[in-house]
Amino acid sequence: MNTTAMLRAFCDAVEQRNGAAFASLFTEDGVYHDVFYGAFAGREKIAAMVDDWFYRTATNFRWDMHAPVSDGETLYARYTFSYRSTLPEAKGARAMFEGVAIMQLRDGKIAAYHEVANTAPGFVDMNFAPERIAKIAAKQGAALKARPEMKRHLAE
Template identity: 80%
Template sequence: MQTDKLLHDFCRAVEQRNGKALAALFTEDGVYHDVFYGAFEGRENIAELIDDWFYRTATDFRWDMHDPVSDGRKLYARYTFSYRSLLPEAKGARAMFEGVAIMKLRDGLIVEYGEVANVATGFLDMNFAPERIAKIFARQNAALKARPEMARHIAD
């Protein structure tokens, strides 16, 4: 599958609440590492992430990928992402994020999806209290420090 088509199909599947279509872009044992919800392994779980988890507290998703770079084994793309939050404190606000999608590929399918995102902008859009934002960042920081590649950065 060509990079542009893969990214287009990826974004549209999320926007259309079509977890099955998104999951079909992954290998059977593929893993989606979501910046908020964690890892979802296998097509059935990836479909659930989209159809249930994403739409549990949000609607009207918009996702665009920009400036993709790929060697056929890895794919990087800058993205813009937004949704209308259903959380009470958000009062229907559109939460906007920017990030980078990182995909490992095999035979034109996604083996692993991960992302690095600036989530602070979305939290501000949704009127999150500073204490809530601090808890979220503390969880993300702990998860980051648990990754093996971070060992030499926290050794001191």
């Protein structure tokens, strides 16, 4: 499968709430690192992430990948992502995010997925109180600082 077809299948599976199809794009030991929910390792947990976690507080997903670039081992794509939030404070608002997907590939499958996303506009779309947005941002900042590749950046 070429990268364009893989990315479309990736997005379609989320939009169609098809965790099995989504997980099939990953290696058996694949890991999806979600910007909100953390890491999901293995196809079973990756499928559950889509079928349960994503749809727990949202509906009507839309996901598009733009301008993919790959050397056969790593795939980068800018994305736009949105959903209709079912959280009470959102009052049915569509939350929109943009980010970059970073995928490590092995044997034509995704071995690891990471993302960097601008989450603040989506939280504003969902009418989150500023204090809640600050708390989420602090948690995401702490998670970033805990990643081993950040060690050099945190050194005095």
